[in-house]
Amino acid sequence: MSWDDAEPTVRTPRDPADPEPTRELPKDPLTAGPVVPPSDQTALTPPSAGVGAAPIPLPGGDAPYRQQGPIRSTSQRSFGKPEPQDPLFRPVYPGQAWPTYQPTYTPPPPLDWHQQQARAYTPAPPPKSGRMIGIAAIVALIVGLLAGAGAAATVVALDHSGTIDDQSGPPIGVADPKVRSGSVSSVAETLLPSVVQLKVEGADDSNATGSGFVIDGSGHILTNNHVVAAAATGGAIQVVTQKGKTATARLVGRSPAYDLAVVQVLGLDAPSVQFGRSEAAVVGQDVVAIGSPLGLAGTVTSGIISAKNRPVTAGGEGGELSYINALQTDAAINPGNSGGPLVDMNARVIGVNSAIATVRGAQEGSSGNIGLGFAIPIDQARRTAQQLIASGRASYPVIGAEVDMQFEGGARVSKVTAGSPAQRAGIRIGDVVTSINNQVVETAEALIVAIRTHQPGENVRLEFERAGKPREVTVTLGTQTG
Helix, strand or coil, X not given: CCCCCCCCCCCCCCCCCCCCCCCCCCCCCCCCCCCCCHHHXXXXXXXXXXXXXXXXXXXXXXXXXXXXXXXXXXXXXXCCCCCCCCCCCCCCCCCCCCCCCCCCCCCCCCCCHHHHHHHHHCCCCCCCCCCCCCCCCCCCCCCCECCCCCCCCEECCCCCCCCCCCCXXXXXXXXXXXXXXXXXXXXXXXXXXHEEEEEXXXXXXXXEEEEEEECCCCCEEEECHHHHHHHCCCEEEEEECCCCCEXXXXXXXXXXXXXXXXXXXXXXXXXXXEECCHHHCCCCXXXXXXXXXHHCCCEEEEEEEEEEEEEEEEECHHHCEEEEEEEEECCCCCCCCCCCEEECCCCEEEEEEEEECCCCCCCCCCCCCCCCEEXXXXXXXXXXXXXXXXXXXXXXXXXXXXXXXXCECXXXXXXXXXXXXXXXXXXXXXXXEEEECCEECCEHHHHHHHHHCCCCCCEEEEEXXXXXXXXXXXXXXXXXXX
16 A cells, blocks of 8 residues: 555654664656655655756656556547657646547638539539520510590499520629519510500590500501590590600591500601410419509509409490400509500510409599409400501491390390391390300300400300200301491
8 A cells, every 4th residue: 555545553663773664655657766755855865967867758658657457448548659740748647648639630621612512513504505595484464454534434343485584683782784584674665665645635625645555667556445535526636655755646446346446646756566465365474564544654563464354344435335355454554554555574465454443332533443454355456456447447246136234144135136147046035145155154244245256257156045945056246337
């Protein structure tokens, strides 16, 4: 047992002549010499010359503090010779563990490590093809038009391709230096030069404002009939272009039945629009409306196609009624938008803004946009415009029968004209038409609107009920001018 951990003992007297025996203490690995208690230091023999001058030897394989024996704990892995990374390590106390090191040094990743990895795994862009450059994604858009101020049409209150365009853009907070193809701004940039404002003064001092758009290189402008109706028997029609130039237009022709009209300005400094196909429009697609609501020229709004084939009846000057198989849109349109274009995202016109629904009980002229706007499909508008340009008049199809406008649950026939297509097909008073070409007919307006989507001379199949029994006939449509 060593001196520093023995239990205390009682010492017995000894003879002063008998020298006290010297006790050996454990050797200090740092001094490699005997160590005695402090009280015995005066009896030690001075060390010989040169002792202690040599440097302290580094611990080696025979270091006295290396544990002997075949069994070693995992904590002893750091004992023994120092690692090459720190050859000057010195233990501070007996049994101190040697520092451990990683086998090799791993430097920290560079600051742009993620960017380097992204570049390493990003395939090289394919070679550009001349046919692919400039293709923009196009989603068909439909825009609704509204009645012109001062001659606002009264609308029946209703209950009612290509590749995707580049979605990349500048960083947040940095302005895009160019207008992206397929965006609302791109559509506006393309169409605004072709859209004009109309200011109409009637012979009876009435006035109206509306919109229109250039449809050819001869200065023909398509608009609504109710916008220019005040000048039909005298007055003046002024056209204001996007550049602010004003010119007097002449009335080429108008069709109250479809609420369409064409005016012309010779030498007009404005490009013509491109036409789309309203038949190809789908519910939910984006659309843009352009016009002059409340006299604010060059106004652009956007929305979607809310519905197709909406039967809308619009009233104009002198009790004229227009029946429209309309495109419904929630694009904001207001008085003054009438006659302006409803366009898809490829900047192609698919409709002519014509009317809005109003809240029941609202004072006439006091109601604005409530998200229910209606546009005349461009497929019908183009046919009518061509007729107006050719002869100043337009024709529309009829069956030669009148229907009860108050009846619901179909279209009940109230009168049949002698020698008319309806009489030749065997239709009688009291028959209730329930469908036309498999399209359900719920009201008299729905039947009229559905018939006017066709052309004179076409055959249509009518299903009707007589005395509660279903019947079916084929009718060849007649023609009427208006």
